Amino acid sequence: MSARVLVGVKRVIDYAVKIRVKPDHTGVVTDGVKHSMNPFCEIAVEEAVKLKEKKLIKEVVAVSCGPQQVQETIRTALAMGADRGIHVEVSGKDYETLGPLQVSKILAALAKKEEASLIILGKQAIDDDCNQTGQMTAALLDWPQGTFASELAFEADKLKVVREIDGGLETIKIKLPAVVTADLRLNTPRYATLPNIMKAKKKKIAMVKPADLGVDVSSRLEVLKVDEPPTRQAGVKVETVEDLVGKLKEAGRV
Amino acid sequence: MNQVFAFDNISGILTCQAGCVLENLSHYLEERDFIMPLDLGAKGSCHIGGNVSTNAGGLRLLRYGSLRGTVLGLEVVLADGRVLNCLATLRKDNTGYDLKQLFIGSEGTLGVITAVSILCPRKPKAVNVAFLGCSSFQQLLETFQCCRGMLGEILSAFEFLDASCMNLLEKHLKLTNPITECPFYIVIETAGSNATHDEEKLHQFLEEVMTSSLVTDGTVATEATKIKALWSLRERVTEALTHEGYTYKYDISLPVEKIYDLVQDMRRHLGGMAKNVVGYGHVGDGNLHLNITSPSKDFALLAAIEPYVYEWTSQWKGSISAEHGLGLKKRNYIYYSKPSEAVALMGSIKAMLDPKGILNPYKTLPDNIN
Numbered sequence: 001m002s003a004r005v006l007v008g009v010k011r012v013i014d015y016a017v018k019i020r021v022k023p024d025h026t027g028v029v030t031d032g033v034k035h036s037m038n039p040f041c042e043i044a045v046e047e048a049v050k051l052k053e054k055k056l057i058k059e060v061v062a063v064s065c066g067p068q069q070v071q072e073t074i075r076t077a078l079a080m081g082a083d084r085g086i087h088v089e090v091s092g093k094d095y096e097t098l099g100p101l102q103v104s105k106i107l108a109a110l111a112k113k114e115e116a117s118l119i120i121l122g123k124q125a126i127d128d129d130c131n132q133t134g135q136m137t138a139a140l141l142d143w144p145q146g147t148f149a150s151e152l153a154f155e156a157d158k159l160k161v162v163r164e165i166d167g168g169l170e171t172i173k174i175k176l177p178a179v180v181t182a183d184l185r186l187n188t189p190r191y192a193t194l195p196n197i198m199k200a201k202k203k204k205i206a207m208v209k210p211a212d213l214g215v216d217v218s219s220r221l222e223v224l225k226v227d228e229p230p231t232r233q234a235g236v237k238v239e240t241v242e243d244l245v246g247k248l249k250e251a252g253r254v
Numbered sequence: 255m256n257q258v259f260a261f262d263n264i265s266g267i268l269t270c271q272a273g274c275v276l277e278n279l280s281h282y283l284e285e286r287d288f289i290m291p292l293d294l295g296a297k298g299s300c301h302i303g304g305n306v307s308t309n310a311g312g313l314r315l316l317r318y319g320s321l322r323g324t325v326l327g328l329e330v331v332l333a334d335g336r337v338l339n340c341l342a343t344l345r346k347d348n349t350g351y352d353l354k355q356l357f358i359g360s361e362g363t364l365g366v367i368t369a370v371s372i373l374c375p376r377k378p379k380a381v382n383v384a385f386l387g388c389s390s391f392q393q394l395l396e397t398f399q400c401c402r403g404m405l406g407e408i409l410s411a412f413e414f415l416d417a418s419c420m421n422l423l424e425k426h427l428k429l430t431n432p433i434t435e436c437p438f439y440i441v442i443e444t445a446g447s448n449a450t451h452d453e454e455k456l457h458q459f460l461e462e463v464m465t466s467s468l469v470t471d472g473t474v475a476t477e478a479t480k481i482k483a484l485w486s487l488r489e490r491v492t493e494a495l496t497h498e499g500y501t502y503k504y505d506i507s508l509p510v511e512k513i514y515d516l517v518q519d520m521r522r523h524l525g526g527m528a529k530n531v532v533g534y535g536h537v538g539d540g541n542l543h544l545n546i547t548s549p550s551k552d553f554a555l556l557a558a559i560e561p562y563v564y565e566w567t568s569q570w571k572g573s574i575s576a577e578h579g580l581g582l583k584k585r586n587y588i589y590y591s592k593p594s595e596a597v598a599l600m601g602s603i604k605a606m607l608d609p610k611g612i613l614n615p616y617k618t619l620p621d622n623i624n
Contacts, residue, residue: 016478032379036477191432191473191480194386194464 003057003176005048006116007082008107009041009064011073012127021228027096028226037073040122042080042189043182047152048120049081050187056154057118059083063110065103067091071205078200079192085205086110090217097219099128102210104136109213111141116177118159123148123181134181144174150185255303255368258282260343267326267343269371272303288374291318295489303367309359311577316538317410317445318375321358328354329369333608343371356603361579362614364607378410378445380452383481384460386472387436391514394438397468398510398538401442404459408452411443412538416517419491419534426497427490432483433471440469440537441488449476491534492545498530499549502559505535506542506567507576513542516566520544523562527555541576564590579618586620597623 013019014034022029037045048060062077064070065088074085088106090098111119124131138145146152146161150169153160158173164183192200210217238244248254255273266288270279277297280290292305294312304310306328309321318324327342340354357365388394398412417437423429433439446452456474463469475481495501508516517533524531528546535543544563548555564574568590575584575591588597601623607613 014477014479016482034476034478036479188430191385191475193433194460194469194472194474197474198461198464 003117004059004061004114005051005057005118005120006107006111006114007041007044007048007060007062007077008103008119008121008133009045009062009073009077010038010122010125011035011064011066011070012038012125015039015126021226025225025227026223035069035072037076038122038125038127040124040126040182040184041077042122043184043186044120044122045077045080045082046187046189047149047180047182049190051152052081052083061086061114061116063088063107065090065098065106065210066095074205075200076192078203078205079197080190081196082203084203086114087205087207088213089207089209094217097221097223098217099219099221100130100132100136102215102217102219104133104140105215106210106213106217107133107137108140109215111137111177113213118176119143119179121179121181123183131181134179138179141177141179143177143179145179145181146172146174147179147181148183149180150183152180152186259369261286261288262343263288265343265345266374266376267345267371268374269327269341269343269369270302271369272301272306272367274302276300276302276305283374284377287377289377291324291373291375292321295492302370302372306358306370307360307362307367308579309577311536311539311541313411313413313443313536315536316412321372322355324373325354325358325370326373327371328357328367330354330357330365330367332365333610333613337368338365341369341371345373356607359579361581361618363604363618364613366613376447379447380445380449380476381410381481382444382452382456382474382476383484384440384442384444384456384472384474385432385484385487386440386442386463386469387433388438388440388468389436389470391438393468394440394537395511397440397463400463400466400468401459404462405442405444405455408444408446408455409442409538410445411441413441413488413535414537415439415441415488415491415534416514416532418530418532419494420487422494422498422530422532423487423490426494429487429490432473432487436470439487441484443485488534491532491543495530495532495545495547498547500547500551502546502548502556503578504542504544504546504559504563504574505576505578506544506563507540507573508542508567508570509572510537510540512570512572513537513540516542516563517544519566520546520559520563524555524558527552527558536576539576561587561590567591581617585616585618586622588620 014036017034020029051057052060060082062074062082062085064074071087078085121134134147148164149161150164151162158175159178160173163170255271257271259269261268263286283289292312293314306321306325327340329341330338332338420431444452444456475484521531528548530547532545533542535541564587567574573591574587
C-alpha cells in the first residue's frame with residue numbers, strides 16, 4: 001500500500017501539572033509550565049507507526065500547529081517512528097485563539113497537499129476537551145470518519161473501526177480516504193528509545209504558514225473570562241441524627 | 255506534633271515538629287518553590303523526626319547530601335526529661351561541640367527528637383529521567399563515571415536494578431520494560447534550573463554513551479507522567495519482592511566496584527536454596543540493597559546467608575547497614591563494621607545520656623556492651 005498517513009499532534013500542558021488561572025482571568029498560566037504531547041495524540045502516533053510496521057501504510061507524517069516550541073512535540077512523534085514532520089507556524093494572538101475550526105481547515109489543506117489517505121488524530125485535547133477537530137476535518141474533506149476508535153483494522157479496501165460509545169462498542173466499516181480519532185484503549189504508546197531519539201534528530205521538519213495553505217486562522221470566538229472551578233466547601237460533621245435533621249432544616253433542604 | 259513552625263524563603267530553612275509527614279512537608283515546600291533535601295519510598299507515612307533519628311538516606315542523597323549536612327538544628331527531649339533546645343536556624347555555627355550529630359541516626363537511643371530545622375534546596379525547574387540498559391556491571395560503572403563528568407552538577411540520582419528485579423516487576427506488578435532486556439538497568443535523574451541547558455547536556459551524554467556502546471538501549475522522559483512511570487521501575491522493586499514469599503533484606507555499603515560481586519557471590523553460595531537473589535539500589539552512593547527470597551521463612555537459608563554476608567562485607571571494609579540502621583536485628587553485628595574501641599565509647603555515651611536505659615532498649619548497641 002502506498003498510503004500516507006497524517007497524524008496531528010498537539011502540544012498541551014502536561015496532564016500531571018497543577019493548572020493555575022492567570023491573575024487577570026484571561027487564561028491559564030503557561031509560561032515555564034511543563035508541556036508535553038497530548039496523550040490522545042500519542043496514541044494516534046503509536047497507531048500510525050504500528051500500521052507502518054505492519055506494512056499497511058507507507059509513510060507517517062506528524063503535523064503540529066503553533067509556535068517554535070511545538071517542534072519538540074513533532075520530534076517526540078519522530079522519535080516514536082514518524083517519518084517526517086510539518087510545523088505549521090502560528091504564534092502570538094493567533095496561537096491563543098487557535099481552535100478546532102482553524103486546525104481542521106489546516107489539516108484538510110495539508111491532507112490534499114500531501115495526498116494523504118488517512119488522518120489519525122487524538123479524540124480530543126486535554127486542555128480544551130473540544131473533541132471537534134477530527135469531525136470537522138472529515139466534514140471539510142467530505143471523508144468518512146471513525147471517531148473514538150478503540151480498534152482499527154484494514155479489511156480489503158475498507159477500514160474497520162470499533163468505536164467506544166455510551167452504550168458499549170459500535171463496529172463500522174468506512175472507505176478510504178478517512179479520518180480516525182483515537183480513544184484511550186486503542187493502544188499503549190511506546191517509549192521512544194535512545195537509538196530512535198538519535199535518529200529522529202536527522203528527520204526533516206518542514207515549516208509552513210497557514211496563509212501558504214490558504215487558511216485564515218482568525219477566530220470567531222472571544223474568551224471573556226477564565227475562572228477556577230468553585231472550591232469545594234468543607235463538610236460538617238454532626239453527632240446525632242437530630243443534629244443532622246436540624247442542619248438539613250436550617251439549610252432549607254427539608 | 256505535626257506543625258510547621260516557620261519557613262524562611264530566603265535561606266530555605268524550614269523549622270517544624272518531629273511528627274510532620276515527609277510528603278506533607280514536600281507539598282508545603284513545593285508550593286513555595288522549594289523541596290525537601292531527601293526523598294524515599296515511604297514518604298507518604300514517615301515522620302521527619304523518624305527520618306532524622308535514623309539518618310535516612312533515600313534517592314536524593316547523591317545530590318543534596320545526608321541529613322548530617324542538611325539538618326541545622328534539633329530540639330531533643332533527654333532521658334531525664336530535660337529539653338535540649340539546639341533548634342538553631344544557622345548555616346554556620348562553630349560554637350562548641352555539635353551535639354545534634356549525636357542524635358542524628360541514634361535511632362532514639364540517646365534522646366527523643368521533637369523538632370527539626372532543616373536546610374531545603376530550591377525546587378528544580380527542569381527534571382529529566384533517563385532509563386538505560388547496560389550489558390555488564392563494569393559498563394554500568396563506566397557509565398557512572400561518564401555521567402559524573404558530563405552531567406556534573408545537574409545529576410540528582412543514579413540508581414540501578416538488575417534483570418532479576420525487572421522480571422519480578424513484570425511478573426507481579428505487570429509493569430512494562432520500556433527498553434530491550436539487559437542484565438543491568440540504570441535510572442538517572444537530572445535536576446536543574448534551566449530546561450534547555452539540562453536537555454542539551456543530557457542529550458550529549460546519551461549520545462556519548464550510546465555511540466561508545468557503554469549503554470545498549472535506553473529511553474528519556476521529560477513529562478511528569480512518564481518520569482513517574484520510569485521511577486516506579488526502581489521504587490516498586492520492594493513491593494514486587496513481597497509477592498515472592500519471604501524476603502531477607504540486606505542494606506550494604508561497599509566500594510562501588512565490589513557491589514555486584516556480592517550479589518553474584520551470594521547466588522553461588524546459596525545455590526538452589528534461595529528462590530531469588532537480587533541486587534538494586536543507590537549505586538551512585540555505593541549502597542546495595544541485596545534481597546533474597548524463599549517461598550516461606552527458611553532458617554537453614556538464613557543460616558547460610560548470615561553471617562556470610564556480614565563477613566563478606568567486613569572483608570571489604572563495608573558497612574553492614576548503609577542506611578537502614580541497626581535497630582533490633584542487626585545490633586549484635588555492629589563489630590563487623592566498627593572497631594571495639596568505638597563501640598565501647600558509644601556505650602559510655604549511652605550510659606551518660608540514658609543511665610537507666612529507658613530510651614529504646616535492646617536497640618542499636620550490642621548486648622555485650624557494659
